[in-house]
Amino acid sequence: MPARILFVHAHPDDEASKGAATAARYVDEGHRVVLVSCTDGAAGEVLNPRFDTGLLDAVPLARVRADELAASVRAIGFTATHRLGFADSGWHEDPADVPDGTFARTPLDVAGAALAAVVRAERPHVVVTYPEDGGYPHPDHIMTHLVTMRGLALAADPAHTGDAAAPTAPWRVAKVYAGSAFPRERILALHEAQLAVGIESTHAEWLATRREDEPPPDARVRCDAWFARRDAALRAHVSQVDPEGDWFDVPLAAEIAAYPWEPYQLLASEVVTRLPEEDLLAGLDPDAWDAAVGQPGTG
Ligand SMILES: [Zn+2]
Numbered sequence: 001m002p003a004r005i006l007f008v009h010a011h012p013d014d015e016a017s018k019g020a021a022t023a024a025r026y027v028d029e030g031h032r033v034v035l036v037s038c039t040d041g042a043a044g045e046v047l048n049p050r051f052d053t054g055l056l057d058a059v060p061l062a063r064v065r066a067d068e069l070a071a072s073v074r075a076i077g078f079t080a081t082h083r084l085g086f087a088d089s090g091w092h093e094d095p096a097d098v099p100d101g102t103f104a105r106t107p108l109d110v111a112g113a114a115l116a117a118v119v120r121a122e123r124p125h126v127v128v129t130y131p132e133d134g135g136y137p138h139p140d141h142i143m144t145h146l147v148t149m150r151g152l153a154l155a156a157d158p159a160h161t162g163d164a165a166a167p168t169a170p171w172r173v174a175k176v177y178a179g180s181a182f183p184r185e186r187i188l189a190l191h192e193a194q195l196a197v198g199i200e201s202t203h204a205e206w207l208a209t210r211r212e213d214e215p216p217p218d219a220r221v222r223c224d225a226w227f228a229r230r231d232a233a234l235r236a237h238v239s240q241v242d243p244e245g246d247w248f249d250v251p252l253a254a255e256i257a258a259y260p261w262e263p264y265q266l267l268a269s270e271v272v273t274r275l276p277e278e279d280l281l282a283g284l285d286p287d288a289w290d291a292a293v294g295q296p297g298t299g
Helices: 020-028 053-057 061-076 108-122 139-156 184-196 204-208 224-236 252-258 286-293
Strands: 004-009 032-039 080-086 126-129 175-179 219-222 261-269
Touching: 004 020, 004 108, 004 139, 020 032, 020 061, 020 224, 032 108, 032 139, 053 061, 061 080, 061 224, 080 108, 108 139, 126 139, 139 175, 184 204, 184 252, 184 261, 224 252
Parallel strands: 004 032, 004 126, 032 080, 126 175
Antiparallel strands: 175 261, 219 261
């Protein structure tokens, strides 16, 4: 029985840089794997020095990034994509500088309701979002965590009717994860992998900032066979990803030998499972979940 897995991401390109190989693996294994992209990415900067910025005289960045997202989605193979269309808040060190009208300034119930509508339509068994601190402190990434948690609560609440003209049935999710793309163990493995193949470590400084007693991930999903798809998705973000840059500074074979997984934290589970997991679907029987939670014959 195929499962339904929903990934919630902040900007176009996050679906490529976080969890892409996991998503591609579950697609290939026959599951329904759905992407929610919360913002338009319009406040991003061009991060690839090889990108021809002259293009932006004719085409707005939001349009460029929408096209890049579509190409990345094709590389990963997501079954469906929902773009919530909130305005990118932009990077701000001081949260007080976030402009009004942007995603991170949207009331949680408003953004949460938009996500709840998708959750009720897609009825995922598993949802993957960001950790509470966003994974890194971009206001939209912190907001993505908050909106996911509020959206899941609204989706499950029978008192939340959604669109009054077309009320939707509640849906409860079995498992919620935070992608924790770079736990210390992965940074250490990639650092050692670079040294082992005789190249300078680009992870040493990063490693030094991490606590040695950092808890290990709750789940490690083996997905090295899909790293090439992840890299193709990254390269699809031509305005954001330098094909000669940081994302590719560990040779693929060395990365696969050192750390062939993508790591996750389990934020909530309504099924019994034993940590650490090797599969986001561990402990889950999608049929039984649908029978217990779902409304047979709908959706
Ligand atoms: Zn982002």
